[in-house]
Amino acid sequence: MKTIALPNQTAYAYIQHSRYFQGLPEAALHAVAHAARWCTISSEQYLFHQGDPAQHFYLLCEGQLRLIQITPEGKQIILGLLSPIREVGIVAAIPNAEYPLTMQCLNPTGTLLAWDSASLTALIEQYPVLAVRAMRMVTGRFVQLQTLYRELATLRVEQRIARALVRLTRQAGVPDHVGGTLIGIPLSRQHLADMTGTTLYTVSRTLSAWEQQGIVTSGRERVIVRDRERLIAIADDVPSSPLQIEPPPC
Amino acid sequence: MKTIALPNQTAYAYIQHSRYFQGLPEAALHAVAHAARWCTISSEQYLFHQGDPAQHFYLLCEGQLRLIQITPEGKQIILGLLSPIREVGIVAAIPNAEYPLTMQCLNPTGTLLAWDSASLTALIEQYPVLAVRAMRMVTGRFVQLQTLYRELATLRVEQRIARALVRLTRQAGVPDHVGGTLIGIPLSRQHLADMTGTTLYTVSRTLSAWEQQGIVTSGRERVIVRDRERLIAIADDVPSSPLQIEPPPC
DNA sequence: GGCTGTCGTTGCGCTAGCGCAAACAGGGCT
DNA sequence: AGCCCTGTTTGCGCTAGCGCAACGACAGCC
Numbered sequence: 143m144k145t146i147a148l149p150n151q152t153a154y155a156y157i158q159h160s161r162y163f164q165g166l167p168e169a170a171l172h173a174v175a176h177a178a179r180w181c182t183i184s185s186e187q188y189l190f191h192q193g194d195p196a197q198h199f200y201l202l203c204e205g206q207l208r209l210i211q212i213t214p215e216g217k218q219i220i221l222g223l224l225s226p227i228r229e230v231g232i233v234a235a236i237p238n239a240e241y242p243l244t245m246q247c248l249n250p251t252g253t254l255l256a257w258d259s260a261s262l263t264a265l266i267e268q269y270p271v272l273a274v275r276a277m278r279m280v281t282g283r284f285v286q287l288q289t290l291y292r293e294l295a296t297l298r299v300e301q302r303i304a305r306a307l308v309r310l311t312r313q314a315g316v317p318d319h320v321g322g323t324l325i326g327i328p329l330s331r332q333h334l335a336d337m338t339g340t341t342l343y344t345v346s347r348t349l350s351a352w353e354q355q356g357i358v359t360s361g362r363e364r365v366i367v368r369d370r371e372r373l374i375a376i377a378d379d380v381p382s383s384p385l386q387i388e389p390p391p392c
Numbered sequence: 393m394k395t396i397a398l399p400n401q402t403a404y405a406y407i408q409h410s411r412y413f414q415g416l417p418e419a420a421l422h423a424v425a426h427a428a429r430w431c432t433i434s435s436e437q438y439l440f441h442q443g444d445p446a447q448h449f450y451l452l453c454e455g456q457l458r459l460i461q462i463t464p465e466g467k468q469i470i471l472g473l474l475s476p477i478r479e480v481g482i483v484a485a486i487p488n489a490e491y492p493l494t495m496q497c498l499n500p501t502g503t504l505l506a507w508d509s510a511s512l513t514a515l516i517e518q519y520p521v522l523a524v525r526a527m528r529m530v531t532g533r534f535v536q537l538q539t540l541y542r543e544l545a546t547l548r549v550e551q552r553i554a555r556a557l558v559r560l561t562r563q564a565g566v567p568d569h570v571g572g573t574l575i576g577i578p579l580s581r582q583h584l585a586d587m588t589g590t591t592l593y594t595v596s597r598t599l600s601a602w603e604q605q606g607i608v609t610s611g612r613e614r615v616i617v618r619d620r621e622r623l624i625a626i627a628d629d630v631p632s633s634p635l636q637i638e639p640p641p642c
Numbered sequence: 643g644g645c646t647g648t649c650g651t652t653g654c655g656c657t658a659g660c661g662c663a664a665a666c667a668g669g670g671c672t
Numbered sequence: 673a674g675c676c677c678t679g680t681t682t683g684c685g686c687t688a689g690c691g692c693a694a695c696g697a698c699a700g701c702c
Contacts, residue, residue, distance in 0.1 A: 211542055215630065219545055221538075236527050242535045273523045277486050280530045285492045287534065288471070291541050292461055295469055295589035299689065331650065339545035344689060346651060362649060362698060380465065549659065580679065594659060596681060612668065612679060644702090651696075659688090666681070672674090 153178050153255055156203045162229045162275055170269055177261040183252045189245035190231065196239040199262045200230040205252025206314065206327060207245045210336075220337040221287065223248075223313050223327070232276050234259040235266055248327055294339050302338040303348050304377035307358070311367050322359065322368045330363045403428055403505055406453045412479045412525055420519055427511040433502045439495035440481065446489040449512045450480040455502025456564065456577060457495045460586075470587040471537065473498075473563050473577070482526050484509040485516055498577055544589050552588040553598050554627035557608070561617050572609065572616045580613045 154175045157163045163174055178201075183189055189200065192211060202224055209221040221243060224230060233239045237259070257265070266272040293302055307325070316326040331342040331349070338345070349365070352358045357373055359366040367373060404425045407413045413424055428451075433439055439450065442461060452474055459471040471493060474480065483489045487509070507515070516522040543552055557575070566576040581592040581599070588595070599615070602608045607623055609616040617623060 211538060213542055213546055215546075217546060219542055221541075233527075233531055236524055236531065239528070239531065242531060242538060267520070270517070270523075273520075273527075274486055277483075277523075277527060277530065278489070280527065280534065281483055281486065281489065281492060284530065284534050284537065287537050287541060288461060288492060291471075291537060291544065292463055292469055294541065294544050296463055296465075296467060330648095341690060342650085343652085343691065347689095350651070360650090581681095582679085591660060592680085593661065593682085597659095600681070610680095646701085647699095649696105649698080652694090654692090655690105656692105657688105657690085660686085662684090662686105664681100664683095667679085669676100669678090671676085 153180070156201060156227055156255060160201055160227050160229065162201070162232075162272070162279070166269060166271075170265075173268075174257075174265060177257055177265065178255040179257075181254055181256050183247040183254065185247060185250050187247050189247065189252075189254070190241050192241055192243045194241050196231060196234040196236070196241050197259050198231060199234040199257045199259065201255040202226050202228045202230050203253045203255060205247060205249040207252065208248050210244045210246055212244060218336055219339070220333060221290065222337075223310070225313050229279060230254070232279050235262050235273075235276050237263070298381065299338065299340045299344055300348055301377050301379060302340070303334060303345060304373050306334060306337045307365065307367055308370070308373055308377060310365075311370065315367075318366060322366045323370065324364070324366045328363045329365055334365075403430070406451060406477055406505060410451055410477050410479065412451070412482075412522070412529070416519060416521075420515075423518075424507075424515060427507055427515065428505040429507075431504055431506050433497040433504065435497060435500050437497050439497065439502075439504070440491050442491055442493045444491050446481055446484040446486070446491050447509050448481060449484040449507045449509065451505040452476050452478045452480050453503045453505060455497060455499035457502065458498050460494045460496055462494060468586055469589070470583060471540065472587075473560070475563050479529060480504070482529050485512050485523075485526050487513070548631065549588065549590045549594055550598055551627050551629060552590070553584060553595060554623045556584060556587045557615065557617055558620070558623055558627060560615075561620065565617075568616060572618045573620065574614070574616045578613045579615055584615075 154171060157171055157174050157178070163171060166174070183205070189207065190196075190198075203226050205226070207224040207230065209224065211219045211221055213219065224245075230245060231241060233241060234257075266276070293305060297305075310325045310327075310329070311323045314326045315323040318324050331345045334345045335342045349358060349360045352373075353360060355372075357367075357369045357376075359368055404421060407421055407424050407428070413421060416424070433455070439457065440446075440448075453476050455476070457474040457480065459474065461469045461471055463469065474495075480495060481491060483491060484507075516526070543555060547555075560575045560577075560579070561573045564576045565573040568574050581595045584595045585592045599608060599610045602623075603610060605622075607617075607619045607626075609618055
């Protein structure tokens with residue numbers, strides 16, 4: 143990661159369109175832009191690791207990030223994906239906080255605006271609405287994580303994979319010349335397994351089965367969703383009880 | 393849930409000892425106590441449901457609460473337990489927010505202090521450190537939930553149950569006259585299953601096995617941990633690979 | 643073109659955990 | 673005491689998903 147020079151005007155535009163700074167008075171936006179600096183990050187690089195002291199707040203302007211968690215044994219769990227324009231590391235608003243998870247760049251290059259936590263704190267003090275928005279962001283992530291937890295606890299693997307794919311089409315979907323949706327990020331079987339709490343074998347088998355049914359097309363680190371409706375049906379399918387017996391006629 | 397009259401002096405004492413209000417100037421504490429009202433809740437009653445508009449912030453003074461999440465199909469998932477003195481519903485600091493989960497009382501009676509969100513907002517505005525602490529609380533819960541998620545994704549059922557029991561001894565452990573630790577809340581097999589993402593059958597079988605090994609003693613809605621060390625060993629056990637072959641001598 | 647390394651597929655065997663059903667246990671109530 | 677209700681245990685059968693191993697496919701590189 144390194145700092146680069148970019149026109150301040152560009153920064154202003156991104157800031158203006160971010161949900162976090164949106165609607166602030168013009169003077170405030172200029173102050174925000176003035177306190178920011180640009181930085182870039184390249185493929186597979188880490189923006190920060192979970193446990194690092196949260197010294198910077200970022201605005202992701204170009205590229206995408208993976209939210210990952212590393213287990214004590216070194217296994218990685220993917221909690222999600224961030225696409226521009228998104229705020230990253232709001233936890234830097236808290237003095238002496240640590241980042242709760244690891245951020246990894248998955249595009250050849252990502253571009254971010256960065257504020258050190260002192261600047262962020264100063265901005266929040268000056269514009270208290272930023273404090274409320276920070277809270278809202280954190281609780282939003284909490285609710286999202288809760289949903290993931292619930293799915294992991296109650297759904298079968300096939301449904302979890304289906305949901306992951308549906309989410310990915312929303313977050314990184316690129317329309318396809320024949321009506322499908324390409325998931326526009328490098329996405330290996332192992333990645334999908336890490337997102338759904340399963341193994342790469344099961345993901346592979348599931349995708350193979352879906353490919354035969356024309357639901358998806360997949361290749362090396364690449365998935366194209368052909369029949370989104372059917373995928374959603376699988377995701378929402380409530381499994382019939384194991385021994386479904388035909389009710390006897392009266 | 394109803395409002396009751398209790399001496400304000402008592403409220404002051406609880407507030408003073410809460411992590412959230414701790415260390416505020418005396419005048420502030422008095423203001424906080426003045427804005428509060430008492431309420432009680434009884435066994436199995438809900439303090440609020442997930443999705444309800446977050447209109448109150450609480451301080452749990454007596455009794456315990458279950459944090460639960462209800463799935464669309466009506467299945468319940470238990471995310472944890474709160475014991476006094478704990479803050480509840482900090483999300484009320486955000487205008488127009490909703491509670492992200494459901495709180496249920498599990499003691500015959502629980503006692504709480506309540507502030508409506510307007511009072512809370514006013515207090516936060518007056519003492520900005522409360523905003524920082526609110527953020528810290530929410531991120532703390534986030535990290536906890538993340539840990540649960542990781543465990544659910546990577547650990548086997550037996551380990552998850554062991555961890556749940558270890559946590560419960562910390563949160564509701566009552567020392568026993570013969571060196572064990574009684575978990576001092578009503579805790580059925582189903583509850584344990586809802587906490588660990590498994591079924592009551594598996595919990596029952598696991599506890600039975602542990603009982604034979606002298607690790608726990610259990611009865612109707614009651615578990616006593618006899619050998620905490622062994623439980624921790626199970627919780628941390630890294631399973632040997634399925635086909636562990638003795639390496640051949642050179 | 644050929645090599646290499648990474649990623650994907652799939653057959654096979656296995657087991658952890660599920661879920662029913664039926665029996666059992668104990669507390670509270672009349 | 674006897675009954676009922678709720679919670680617990682456990683035998684049984686089953687299957688979803690795991691994990692190895694071996695092979696295949698494709699991309700990038702020299």
